[in-house]
Amino acid sequence: MNARRSGIAQLLFWALAIGICAFGLGRAGSQPTTAATVSRIQFCITAIEAHSNTPNLISETLIEGPPGTDFNLNLKSKGFVLTTRFLTDLLPDQRVEMRAALETRRYLGQSDHNLPLYEIDTQRQSVLVGTDEAAVLFPFGQEGDSDSFKIVITQNPIERTAKRPMPLEIKLVKPAPNGEIEVTARKIPHRFVARLALVRNGQTLAQGESSCRLEAVQEIKLIPAGAAPETLHQLPVAVALTVSDFTRSRPQDTVGIHFDVLQSDPAGAVKSLVRNGAGVGTLGEPLKYDLTNFLSLPNTGTCELIFTIRLAEGESSD
Amino acid sequence: MPCEWTEKVSLYLDDELSSEEATAVRVHVGTCLPCRTAYNDFVRLRAELKSTPAPPAPMVQYAALHAILGEPAPPWWRRRLTIPAPVFALTVLLALVGGYVLPRITNRTAPTTSQTRQPAMPQAPSKPEPVIDFSRYDHGGRATLVVVKKTVLPATGARS
Numbered sequence: 001m002n003a004r005r006s007g008i009a010q011l012l013f014w015a016l017a018i019g020i021c022a023f024g025l026g027r028a029g030s031q032p033t034t035a036a037t038v039s040r041i042q043f044c045i046t047a048i049e050a051h052s053n054t055p056n057l058i059s060e061t062l063i064e065g066p067p068g069t070d071f072n073l074n075l076k077s078k079g080f081v082l083t084t085r086f087l088t089d090l091l092p093d094q095r096v097e098m099r100a101a102l103e104t105r106r107y108l109g110q111s112d113h114n115l116p117l118y119e120i121d122t123q124r125q126s127v128l129v130g131t132d133e134a135a136v137l138f139p140f141g142q143e144g145d146s147d148s149f150k151i152v153i154t155q156n157p158i159e160r161t162a163k164r165p166m167p168l169e170i171k172l173v174k175p176a177p178n179g180e181i182e183v184t185a186r187k188i189p190h191r192f193v194a195r196l197a198l199v200r201n202g203q204t205l206a207q208g209e210s211s212c213r214l215e216a217v218q219e220i221k222l223i224p225a226g227a228a229p230e231t232l233h234q235l236p237v238a239v240a241l242t243v244s245d246f247t248r249s250r251p252q253d254t255v256g257i258h259f260d261v262l263q264s265d266p267a268g269a270v271k272s273l274v275r276n277g278a279g280v281g282t283l284g285e286p287l288k289y290d291l292t293n294f295l296s297l298p299n300t301g302t303c304e305l306i307f308t309i310r311l312a313e314g315e316s317s318d
Numbered sequence: 319m320p321c322e323w324t325e326k327v328s329l330y331l332d333d334e335l336s337s338e339e340a341t342a343v344r345v346h347v348g349t350c351l352p353c354r355t356a357y358n359d360f361v362r363l364r365a366e367l368k369s370t371p372a373p374p375a376p377m378v379q380y381a382a383l384h385a386i387l388g389e390p391a392p393p394w395w396r397r398r399l400t401i402p403a404p405v406f407a408l409t410v411l412l413a414l415v416g417g418y419v420l421p422r423i424t425n426r427t428a429p430t431t432s433q434t435r436q437p438a439m440p441q442a443p444s445k446p447e448p449v450i451d452f453s454r455y456d457h458g459g460r461a462t463l464v465v466v467k468k469t470v471l472p473a474t475g476a477r478s
Contacts, residue, residue: 016411049455058450077452082461102461125463133465140452141459149455152471177450 035161041067041090042156047075047181049149059176061183064158065168071185073151075139079107082139087215088155089190091128096155098135099126099215129155151181188246190214191312192255196222196239198291201301203227206236211312212243219262229297237273237295238262243309245280246317253283253317255309261294283317284310321352331360 047058063071067090075082087099101124108117129135137151160166168187175181190213197207206222220239224232238261245256261274273294281287287307295303311317323346329335330343347353374382 012407016407049450075452077450080452080456098463100463102463104461106456106458121460123461127463127465129465132468134468134471136464136466136471138459138462138464140456140461142462142464143457143459149452154468180450180452 035163038160038162038166039067039090040064040158040160040166041069041088041096042158043069043071043088044152044154044156045071045073045183046152047149047176048152057174059181060173061181062171062173063169063183063185064171065185065187066166067157068190069168069185069187071183073137074182075151076180076182080140081105084137086153087190089213090157094157095128095130096157097126097128098153100124100137101215102137104139129153131156188214188248189311189315189317191315192243192309193312194218194220194241194243195308195310196220196241197306197308198222198232198237198295198303199306200297200303205229205297205303206232208239210241212241212309214243214246217242231297235263235265238264239305241307244278246283247280248317252285254280255283256280257287257307257309259307261291261305279307281307281309284308321350321356323347323350323353324356327353327357328360331357331364 041064043063045059045061045063047060049056049058063069068088070085070087073082073084073086081104083103083105085101089097089099091097102122104119104121106119106121108119111117127135133154135153137153138148139151140149142148168185170183170185172183192212192214193209194212195207195209198205204225205228206224208220208222210218210220212218218241220241222232222237222239224236240260240262242258243255244258247254247256257277257279259274259277260272261277262270263273264270274289274291277289279287279289285308287309289305289307290302291305292301292303297303323343326335326339326343327347330340335343347357373379
């Protein structure tokens with residue numbers, strides 16, 4: 001009886017051991033073993049001070065990620081803060097379009113009530129940078145060459161061979177002595193498709209569709225449908241839409257939008273029906289706004305403007 | 319002919335009688351021959367038991383046994399371990415599962431998200447770095463972003 005039990009235990013053991021080995025081999029076999037060529041983009045961000053025409057490297061950071069990698073660059077010093085956000089897109093001719101949002105905050109002194117006074121400047125700039133060029137950011141302005149401080153950004157498209165997706169990487173080659181300069185990077189989708197529909201009581205009056213880029217205003221004309229009243233033909237409606245943000249979320253990602261609803265008359269004059277509309281919705285799901293009180297349409301009922309934002313072809317949320 | 323007091327004699331020697339009973343037994347032993355004989359036998363037996371040496375400890379017995387048999391105990395690395403087959407199977411199974419799962423857990427330490435933050439700053443050096451005084455460059459100008467050819471940039475040793 002004992003010998004029989006021992007035999008069963010051994011049989012069970014070997015069956016489990018072989019099963020596990022087979023499972024492990026199966027998993028190993030399912031891994032991609034063939035290497036593929038992966039397009040990557042490198043950014044080199046160097047902070048340089050030129051004192052009496054003598055350049056001095058203060059900090060250097062390398063970023064490598066998939067095309068479309070964005071980065072933030074912040075500078076903090078006594079009485080001055082620079083916050084920047086760079087959205088980058090690699091163009092077919094290997095140039096990189098950098099859309100920069102710059103904000104500076106400079107301490108000016110104190111008010112009569114002993115409160116701090118700051119000069120805040122916000123601006124947006126867009127530049128095209130080739131592989132033989134560099135984007136140069138002068139945080140304090142470009143005044144004279146002898147004593148200046150600048151941040152130089154160069155780009156370099158490369159191709160790597162990899163068996164699996166490569167992560168975004170930041171290499172801090174030389175940090176700023178006291179952490180005055182901070183660099184962060186991320187990769188999110190930049191291109192979207194927006195579909196808009198003006199709906200009254202469930203019936204589509206006008207609709208329009210267009211591709212959109214992240215943080216770029218896109219005007220979308222709403223083309224009147226067959227059921228549209230004559231007013232919409234005479235006074236067409238358009239929407240100035242900006243996909244302002246993309247956030248990875250669960251169970252689904254979300255997008256933020258800003259928009260104005262515009263209406264033009266036959267003479268070409270444009271007036272805003274809705275200004276500074278905004279909202280956050282689930283990617284691919286309708287986002288509805290009640291415009292009943294903003295549109296002067298006959299036979300009024302509930303009139304809604306419905307946004308549906310989805311990723312453009314080729315974009316991935318991962 | 320045994321006396322009915324014989325059992326009390328044994329109890330007397332064990333000091334389990336009251337003082338009255340003990341006095342009675344002592345008087346009885348002086349007058350009863352069988353009880354006196356039993357008393358003497360009990361006393362002699364106790365003396366013999368006390369003089370007998372205690373048995374050796376188990377380990378001593380084990381060593382003595384091996385000394386008699388002439389087989390020294392094997393060193394620890396040659397000893398055989400006897401465990402039940404299910405225990406052995408479970409041990410090997412856990413080892414296999416551990417060997418399979420552990421590398422995959424450690425592989426997950428690589429960054430998988432597409433958002434990466436700048437690495438932590440290196441440990442502070444023993445000699446403090448000089449603070450950069452950016453204010454000497456601040457003349458109140460507006461931040462500017464321009465594009466230039468790389469050739470016009472000063473050589474700083476950077477990788478650009």
